[in-house]
Amino acid sequence: MAYMKYTQYVYLLIAVFFVYEGITKINDGNDIPYLYFIIAAMSIVMFFVRRRFARKYDNHNKKQ
Incomplete structure (x- = not known):
């Protein structure tokens, strides 16, 4: 399950994308x-x- 170490960072990328989109929507004012x-x-x-x-x-x- 090595992919679990990397999939958590996808959530950070999603957060950055949505913050960017939110800021651009605020600046548009629509x-x-x-x-x-x-x-x-x-x-x-x-x-x-x-x-x-x-x-x-x-x-x-590690314990096992």
Whole structure:
């Protein structure tokens, strides 16, 4: 399960993308970008959750 170490960083990329989109929507003034920032915040939370479980998985494998 080596891919778990790298998939957590996809969430950071998603967060950066949605923050960028939210800022561009604010500057346009046409749309309300709250959904973009909510998705970015959830992506950051998911990054930390995945990181925690990946570390827990690695520590479990080291003990065996």
